[in-house]
Amino acid sequence: MKIRKTSIFLGVIAGVSSIFLWFVLNFYNPYSNLTDSEPMINTFFMLFLPACLAIIASLTSKIFLMLIVFLWSLPISLYLFFTPSIFALFGLTSIFYLISLLLMRRAKIRTVLKQ
Template structure:
């Protein structure tokens, strides 16, 4: 019983962080208050570095695969760190990446305990 509750909380953290990253990406591309025009290469690079890892994390959470969660963190971390060091709302990308790592660590702890 306790394991299913803990696993549900981890899944909730994972899904929320994935959705938050996608939502922030939409703001970054379409409503960016810091840039008037976003060029095509920025859209593609940011999608590959922010949206695809969010999707990978959601897949890893739904399939209970910690390796996919770790890969999502490793993949998103460099770009998220860059975004974290910028001013404004896009600092939250760093937090979403750290939430990916939190999901991985908590999932591994539960797997070891049970």
């Protein structure tokens, strides 16, 4: 039960953090151009939507959905991880997605073995 709660906590925290970072990246970043919507749309589909799905996957303990979230957000998270800015934290949220996924899987295996 403790593993399940930890996986939920990490998944939700990672999702909420990604949403917060996405808003900062697009609306409070001095280097972003609010008149150019293409970067905002790209990051919406690659960071914001997976974060929302991560929250849902965590709360419902859906392992497959969390795997999709991790793989979906990994390319741009890795790209941002190697930038010298606060947006490198997207790499950390991606790692939290993976840890949450692994903990969900472990909790599922433990539940099956107890039966």
